[in-house]
Amino acid sequence: MALKKKGEQSSEDSKKRKRVGFAKIDAGIEANECIKVFLVSSAEEVGAENSLCVNPVDLNQFFDEEGKIYGFKDLKIKIWLSSISFLAYADITFESTSDGGKGITDLKPKLQNIFGESLLDNREEFLQSFTTERDYVGSVVSSGEVICSETLNTHNDKPNTSDSGSYTIEVIRMELRSMPIALLYSRLMPLAFLFIDGSSPIDISDPRWEIYLVIKKMIDFSGETNICALGFATVYRFYRYPESWRLRISQILVLPAYQGQGHGRRLLESINTVSISKNIYDVTAEEPSDYLKHVRDCVDTMRLLSFEPTTPALEPIVSQLKQTNLSKRISKFRLNLPSALIESARDKLKINKKQFLRCWDALIYLSLDQGDHKSMENYRNCVLDRMRTDVLGKDVGTVGKRLIEVPNNYDHEFTFVVFRSRAFEGSDGLEKVANGEDQASQEEQFIRLVDERLKEIAGVASKVSMHRRSCAA
Numbered sequence: 488m489a490l491k492k493k494g495e496q497s498s499e500d501s502k503k504r505k506r507v508g509f510a511k512i513d514a515g516i517e518a519n520e521c522i523k524v525f526l527v528s529s530a531e532e533v534g535a536e537n538s539l540c541v542n543p544v545d546l547n548q549f550f551d552e553e554g555k556i557y558g559f560k561d562l563k564i565k566i567w568l569s570s571i572s573f574l575a576y577a578d579i580t581f582e583s584t585s586d587g588g589k590g591i592t593d594l595k596p597k598l599q600n601i602f603g604e605s606l607l608d609n610r611e612e613f614l615q616s617f618t619t620e621r622d623y624v625g626s627v628v629s630s631g632e633v634i635c636s637e638t639l640n641t642h643n644d645k646p647n648t649s650d651s652g653s654y655t656i657e658v659i660r661m662e663l664r665s666m667p668i669a670l671l672y673s674r675l676m677p678l679a680f681l682f683i684d685g686s687s688p689i690d691i692s693d694p695r696w697e698i699y700l701v702i703k704k705m706i707d708f709s710g711e712t713n714i715c716a717l718g719f720a721t722v723y724r725f726y727r728y729p730e731s732w733r734l735r736i737s738q739i740l741v742l743p744a745y746q747g748q749g750h751g752r753r754l755l756e757s758i759n760t761v762s763i764s765k766n767i768y769d770v771t772a773e774e775p776s777d778y779l780k781h782v783r784d785c786v787d788t789m790r791l792l793s794f795e796p797t798t799p800a801l802e803p804i805v806s807q808l809k810q811t812n813l814s815k816r817i818s819k820f821r822l823n824l825p826s827a828l829i830e831s832a833r834d835k836l837k838i839n840k841k842q843f844l845r846c847w848d849a850l851i852y853l854s855l856d857q858g859d860h861k862s863m864e865n866y867r868n869c870v871l872d873r874m875r876t877d878v879l880g881k882d883v884g885t886v887g888k889r890l891i892e893v894p895n896n897y898d899h900e901f902t903f904v905v906f907r908s909r910a911f912e913g914s915d916g917l918e919k920v921a922n923g924e925d926q927a928s929q930e931e932q933f934i935r936l937v938d939e940r941l942k943e944i945a946g947v948a949s950k951v952s953m954h955r956r957s958c959a960a
């Protein structure tokens with residue numbers, strides 16, 4: 488073996504060194520960019536150009552390292568999700584693979600993290616499932632309890648007046664621990680992961696879980712009844728001391744193709760029906776999305792409007808808003824909260840206090856003349872004032888200790904934090920008021936918050952007015 492002296496380089500060595508550069512490290516590709524999910528209801532739709540492509544909340548979360556997939560060139564993943572059996576199949580294509588410094592992502596376990604057992608390996612088996620599993624949902628829900636049933640006309644989705652061209656929408660309630668429904672839920676769970684922000688699996692062995700399925704029943708040309716699932720809600724029953732129960736909506740999802748057709752409302756109304764029939768204490772929702780809040784506010788505001796004690800409770804506050812000038816900061820809303828109505832709405836309609844207060848805003852708004860500048864200005868000031876109290880604490884105006892309501896998953900009504908605001912305590916230990924600049928920016932934030940809240944209230948009020956007009960017509 489020839490030894491090379493230090494410092495001595497052959498011309499061959501120096502050529503080699505020139506050729507050894509720093510290879511570019513694989514930047515990877517985001518899962519959101521290369522994965523497309525299609526919701527299909529027949530074998531013909533699998534691979535078809537016009538199949539329904541749906542938008543999951545965030546696929547990156549299922550992949551490591553900033554949601555990226557490494558080692559593939561021109562990677563394309565098409566996931567076909569059957570709305571008949573809720574089985575899935577992934578078509579994966581790529582030009583080549585190479586380890587560019589970050590390895591080659593093992594796709595199968597990653598996709599199984601989302602789809603679990605419902606991800607099939609065999610394309611043929613998946614295609615056949617549209618036939619073999621055609622009655623799957625129907626057979627599972629056959630033992631469930633029908634909570635609501637509505638027959639609609641195919642042409643205009645209005646309650647049916649003739650027998651032809653009709654279908655039935657039902658909401659079915661089942662306990663999750665029984666076997667066939669537990670298996671169906673395990674196929675629905677990936678949908679919750681895909682379409683509900685921050686969704687996590689639930690422990691179906693806990694007997695307090697139940698599921699509400701909204702299904703469509705239709706008789707086909709051969710006279711057979713086809714049943715498919717359009718959405719679902721999982722609900723947990725909590726014990727409430729000393730001897731009652733509360734229902735908490737954990738996940739609610741209407742399949743993308745069927746959203747905005749009243750199925751979310753039907754699920755919520757069915758949960759309300761059950762909570763009343765079983766004399767549950769109240770109903771809450773776990774971290775509701777903004778849109779779910781909107782739908783829920785519409786549903787509960789409508790219910791409160793037809794609740795007898797509501798109108799007399801509204802009258803005094805509405806007449807006050809019409810007459811008084813409330814431009815100065817006073818807590819009229821807090822002072823005038825209708826505690827008897829809050830309690831009877833909880834008792835009879837199972838609307839929890841936090842939810843009641845959201846609807847109360849909409850009910851007052853609906854009772855005011857939108858063209859009357861004074862009452863609308865008063866209303867705005869009251870909402871602003873209530874928000875200040877909510878954010879700054881129950882004890883606005885006193886320095887030092889403050890009491891703040893903080894959200895939690897279990898019960899929004901009963902969590903408070905007491906703290907000593909730094910803005911009110913100087914380094915010399917003397918209590919001071921916040922400086923002018925802090926107060927101005929705080930005020931700006933409140934104005935922004937109040938504008939957003941007023942927009943939400945107006946959205947609910949307009950939907951409720953439309954719904955009332957169409958019911959009256």
Ligand SMILES: CC(=O)SCCNC(=O)CCNC(=O)[C@H](O)C(C)(C)COP(=O)(O)OP(=O)(O)OC[C@H]1O[C@@H](n2cnc3c(N)ncnc32)[C@H](O)[C@@H]1OP(=O)(O)O
Pocket residue numbers: 682683684736737738739740741742745746747748749750751752753772773774775776778779781782785786789950951954
């Ligand atoms: C706790 C959690 O799970 S949070 C996550 C919630 N789920 C998701 O985000 C998943 C994706 N989204 C969905 O699945 C659905 O959109 C849901 C479940 C949020 C709502 O279900 P949908 O079927 O889409 O709602 P639905 O058709 O019943 O309501 C639609 C409209 O009718 C209105 N409406 C419903 N009931 C009434 C009523 N009684 N009176 C007046 N209006 C009503 C709603 O306000 C809404 O109005 P809009 O036109 O302003 O949007």
